[in-house]
Amino acid sequence: MRLGIFALVAGLLVLRILPALPPVWLACLLASLGLLALPSRGYPVGFFLIGFGWACVSAQWALDDRLAPELDERTLWLEGQVVGLPEVRDGVVRFQLRGAVSRRAELPALLRLAWYGGPRLRGGETWRLAVRLKRPHGLVNPHSFDYEAWLLAQRIGATGTVKSGQRLASADGAAAWRDALRQRLLASAAPRAGALAALVLGDDSGLSTADWRVLQHTGTVHLLVISGQHVALVAGLLYGLVVGLVRLGGWPRAWPWLPWACLLAFVGALAYGLAAGFEVPVRRACVMVALVLLWRWRFRHLGAWLPLLVALALVLLVEPLSSLQPGFWLSFGAVGLLVLTFGGRLGAWSWWCGLGRAQWAMALGLLPLLLALGLPISASAPLANLIAVPWVGIVVVPLALLGTLLLPVAGVGEGVLWLAGGALELLFRLLALIAAWLPAWLPSALPLAAWLLVLFGSLLLLLPAGVPLRGLGWFLLLPIVCSPQSKLPQGQAEVWVLDVGQGLAVLLRTREHALLYDAGARFGEFDIGERVVLPSLRALDVRRLDLLLLSHADNDHAGGAPAIHQGMPVAQVWSGEAGALPAQLRAGDCPSGRHWEWDGVRFSLWRWAQASDANQASCVLLVEAAGERLWLTGDIDSRAERALLATGRDLRADWLLVPHHGSRSSSSAEFLRAVAPRAVLVSRGRHNGFGHPHPTVVARYAALPARLYDTAEQGALRLRLGTFGEARGLRAERRFWREK
Template identity: 70%
Template sequence: MRTGILALVAGLLTLRFLPALPPLWLLALLPVAGLMLLPYRSYPIALFLFGFTWSCVSAQWALDDRLAPSLDGRTLWLQGRVVGLPEVGEGVVRFELQRAVSRRGVLPDRLRLSWYDGPALQAGETWRLAVRLKRPHGLVNPQAFDYEAWLLAQHIGATGTVKTGELVYPSSGSGAWRDRLRQHLLATPAHGRAGALTALVLGDGSGLSTADWQVLQATGTVHLMVISGQHIGLLATLLYGLVAGLARLGLWPRRWPWLPCACVSAFSGALAYGLLAGFEVPVQRACVMVGLVLLWRWRFRHLGVGLPVLLALLAVLLLEPLASLQPGFWLSFGAVLLLILIFSGRLGVWPWWGTLLRAQWAMAIGLLPLLLALGLPVSASGPLANLVAVPVVGLLVVPLALLGTLLLPLPGVGAVLLGVAGWLLNLLFVLLTQLALWLPAWLPSALPFSTWLLVALGALVLLLPAALPVRSLGVLMLLPLLFTAQPRPEYGRAEVWMLDVGQGLAVLVRTEGRDLLYDAGPRFGEFDTGERVVLPSLRALDVRGIDLLLLSHADNDHAGGAGAITRGLPVGRVLSGEPDKLARSLSAEVCSRKDWQWDGVHFSTWQWAGATDGNQASCVLRIEANGERLWLTGDIDSEAERALLDSDLAMPAQWLLAPHHGSRSSSSAALLAEVKPAAVLISRGAHNAFGHPHAEVLARYRALDARVHDTVLHGAVRIRLGAFEPAQGLREHARFWREK
């Protein structure tokens, strides 16, 4: 039985690693082949094929539900119903619309929309909206959140920006009730932690600030503020323990068997909590797991503890094969399997404090390989933070918050309980903030597969029973984490990364022993690409410090992320074309005409003395490695380009960063005639409001027969300067969910 389940699960999980989905004719043949294998006792292979086929068919359905290419970037009038709880932050309302209809064409079943300066929306309302729709698209970098995979796993077929709209029908249904409850919770005095209480009760994290999320990530406690298997499981455990305790004390009615009552009560409580939280996919997964564990406890304990976990894993993947695209899926099941490994079949009884210490030890060591594989930060303070936070949140805050919510109709009673829960949360956040400052999170560089495999084996060895003599080898097997470094360019060569930061610019230049960052990406409200995209990518590439941060000028799309870079990494010097317009904390120096050499690579800077605006004042950088040249031009326009051509710096180059993202006012014919680039780099956002790159500019590049590398089409772009090789875009690393 277990062999068959493992084969079926393996087939379902294979989807996560596919570069492309098989053709439909092959998917139609695979189940037939599986049925033909069954009579020959090859049922594991048959079950693998069944699981693989079902996961691929589900993924294809989700891909087919994406916005049609003909509607991409167009503004349409549509009508649909708001589902889930709308999020409000810095004047932007973000929400999801379901079953939207339009006269212009068939729309995906689910849309994720943003409404700048929009009205207060409520779940369950029906709106008629003018929306500029876009196909799912995300940034692709060496280390970043995969937004396209997340959208597909959520079955969101398009994103968009609302231009205007009108309410058609008021809110109704369970969504409206949850929205009203959220307003009550947010209005409750809770020592400034009403947003955290809302996250714990309703699964709505929009009330938590960016600083709160940063503290939670740094201390490895994000899972505490996101309703997950832990919260559902703890509530079920409390209800089960309540009935079991009453039965042990002789206070439970004898005519009602306590064990089935305890299991039914626990599952009912878990299900009610899940419905209160919106019953999203992670909550569904948690309820399935709790239900199977309770069923095992009631009827099938003789089958062992591993089988219910396997069945839960199978049930989750059969219901939603795309769950494997989300990191939370791997971490939640990984944590459960680790606890089984630690606590099953061990001799002796541990005190409660020993159990907590052992559980945190298991999580810290056992989840390390998963965190490395998923590209997530490793929290150095996580074991200590969770040792305190897990019992506080699970045993005190969540029960008080749920009981307080239930008793809100009673004047004063519910508010007092919520106030106590908020006070506890406030104390907890104060402690977590200090831990985050003391031991910040560590984001290691990307590891080769062989090194990762060694680390994974080392973690497994460390988790083996203490009596085994080989455990000490586990420490040695983890040491490569401290000494493994990404290969650097050889002397006289440079590695250049144009990162995918949307409508902005960030270019990393690496020599044998130095690192230069040209611009730092934009910041849009709370979304700082310097913090969310550039910094994780630099750490993934094993950049441990920036020798020179060169900010071409002070515009937000070029310098918005600079603060996050200087806070996250040591920075030697900062140069800029507009140092006076940057934050004083950057201590930027003015760009001037300079030449220098790092590790056999030549650098030259230039700025137009006659500049009249920030774009013209951009600091231009020329790089030459082994005779191959690259121009980084900031946002200079055609007038500044003429001045550059009149300088002593002008000369042909193989690579040119399109000035001003390919705007019509730049990339003049005179510049292209002088530089004669063989390839052009364009950093821009998809469907940007400026129309970059302009069609006339692209036509001029095509006339030169220059290759165009566009971050929208290619993601982050890597150049081995000095090797005279074509550039590589990260979108070339195929994933079935990514736009080509």
């Protein structure tokens, strides 16, 4: 039976790596063949085909529920109900709308909307809204967050921006109750009220970017996001309460204590999950807790691995798209490591020793998963969790839940919440010190062979002491910190035009040097430099920048620069508007006319001295490798282009970064004739409000003719300067959830 369940899980997990989905008829045929194979000796193959077929059909249903292409960027009036807890950040209200209907079109079942400067919304309300709808689309960069996969895993069929709206019905039911309770928690005088709301209701909107950064650096994000740990804690407290009453003689003898303990623990965990919104991670945790309690009651003789395997199968059967989320892998990976660590031990450990052993197992065992998922690695996580896990589990969560239950009692609930918030504040201060002492780092992406070495090394170190060659595991982990850097040939340059939306960030690497031209934008607390550019640089094994060249000081080009400067060694910063940049960058003026050579690749700079605005002041870079040339032009307009023509220099180039994202005020016909590029690169946001690139500009490039590469359509673009080859977009790496 275990083999059959394992085969079923394997079939369900194959979905994660599929480049494209098979037709629905083929998936159904495979599942049918699997059913026919169950009575035979080939039943494992049958289970595999059933899992694979069901996963593909379920994923296709989610894809079919996406917004129709003809409705992309159209504004429609629609009606629907707000679900979950809306969040407000930087004046933007973000929420989800379920069951949206429109007289003019059929809409997806679930929408994710943003209302800039919108009114306060409550979960459960019904609204009539004018929404500019968009098909799911995200930035595609090396090892960055895959927004499209996340949307599909949530079964969100469209995003959109609200233009106006009218409330049709007030909130009622469970959604209204949760929203009212959130307001009570946030309005309380307790310190860290936003974090308490995250622990009680799963609402993380009260946590600031600085809070998330501290949690990420210390590997303690799981403590403030309701997960299996919190649900299991509530179940464990209720189970322990019954056991304590039994030992003290306070439990009725007529009631068998074990089934009652398991039942009360499950009811408590389920109630907590419902209060937290019963999102996918919470549902996953409730399934696991239910199976563990059932195993404890009736099936302990079957071993500890069976409930984990059954829970994995049930979670994937209910929602096959769970495997697209990093949390799924980390949750089951952590539970599996705990079973491996404690399942076969001889003798009893003290609780402190057991906690330390658990943190040791998490630190080592999750390394391969973190590397595969492109997530930060925190060296301080074992120490931080050794302190934070018992503090949150024994002190903060019980006080937070008790205070919430006692809120109807005037003064009492607020007092208990104040104690919980104070305990949480002390923890955050300690975690901030640990994060400043030993922050997390983003390792470089490893080749498969190196990753397998790390995997084997982690498993070897988790084996019991005394196992021969166990110490060899430390040497197998070395690729994490000293992975061999790939070297470019002399005289060639690798160019990455990163997908940063309506902005610009271009990485140029030679054999021994790296240059970043612009750094993307920053919008409030959302920093493209921190969220996209820096992780991409680390994934591409860039460990330092010899030069950070910021064309000018506009936000879409320089907003992410401080995060880059803080997160990575930068030898020098130059800009066309050095005086307008933050002082921390210590930027120097663009040395127009400067020439230099790195590893056989030539670089030269130009800036219009008579520039009258920021765009015209852009620092322009020419790169030449083995006779192949590339212009990076920032946001220069047609006047600056004429000034560059007037210098009399040879402007011919093979590649041109389209000036000002394809604005109508740039890419003049005279300039294009002088450059005569065979290919052009456009960096822009897909749904930008400027209409970039302008149709007349696109027509000029088509008339050259020049092939156009567009980050909005193709993701991050990569080319090898000096080989006279073609550029390649990361969207060419097929994933079934990515729109072509």
